[in-house]
Amino acid sequence: QSYCQRLQHDMYFLTSNSRLNEQVVDKIILQLNRVYPQILTDTEAEKFRNPKASLHTRLSYLIKHLQKKGDRHCQEFYRALQINAEQLYNDLPSRKILKTTDSTEIDSDMEKCMLNDRGPVFFLTCFSVAAGFALFWYCSHSDTKVIGRARRILGFSPIIIGRHVRNICMLYLEDISRN
Numbered sequence: 001q002s003y004c005q006r007l008q009h010d011m012y013f014l015t016s017n018s019r020l021n022e023q024v025v026d027k028i029i030l031q032l033n034r035v036y037p038q039i040l041t042d043t044e045a046e047k048f049r050n051p052k053a054s055l056h057t058r059l060s061y062l063i064k065h066l067q068k069k070g071d072r073h074c075q076e077f078y079r080a081l082q083i084n085a086e087q088l089y090n091d092l093p094s095r096k097i098l099k100t101t102d103s104t105e106i107d108s109d110m111e112k113c114m115l116n117d118r119g120p121v122f123f124l125t126c127f128s129v130a131a132g133f134a135l136f137w138y139c140s141h142s143d144t145k146v147i148g149r150a151r152r153i154l155g156f157s158p159i160i161i162g163r164h165v166r167n168i169c170m171l172y173l174e175d176i177s178r179n
Contacts, residue, residue: 002071002074002092003071003072003074003077003078004067004070004071004074005074006078007063007066007067007073007074007077007078007092008067009093009094009097010094011060011063011092012086012091013092014059014063014092015056015059015060015063018055019088020055020059020085020088021055022051024057024084024085024088025055025058025059025062026049027080028077028080028081028084028085029045029048029049029062030045030049031080031083031084032045032076032077032080033045038067039066039069039073047061048061048062048065060063062077063077078168078172146175
């Protein structure tokens with residue numbers, strides 16, 4: 001779809017309900033005049049900035065004028081609109097159509113769900129089995145000889161407080177149990 005066709009499609013959206021205010025339209029016209037002098041001449045820019053005419057009329061004439069000049073002029077209008085009114089540019093009907101028809105774009109919501117096809121229950125099951133084996137291995141192969149109660153109480157402490165603190169607590173409990 002050419003920029004002229006897109007601009008024709010977006011014309012009603014841009015001119016209705018005062019979506020663009022005077023300042024934004026003036027900035028767009030000045031940008032088309034100053035930054036790209038080949039788009040609007042000085043006399044054309046003054047004609048479209050005329051405060052005596054209504055904003056709706058000036059904007060309609062500007063869009064029709066750009067469509068007559070060609071696709072590159074309409075493209076520069078879109079660039080100026082994006083720079084000066086980005087939120088409005090993103091809400092344009094032609095932009096929404098382009099976003100929905102782009103088949104190469106990856107849907108990030110779908111990608112998040114399809115990291116693997118087995119689902120979260122499979123992940124939780126595998127994680128639980130791995131954590132259970134690790135916990136069993138750790139508790140059954142302890143390098144310190146401690147009384148049964150102290151071993152049961154502090155057996156899982158490396159998860160919370162660390163191995164060195166666990167060894168100190170085990171020695172303390174062993175000393176208390178001897179007395």
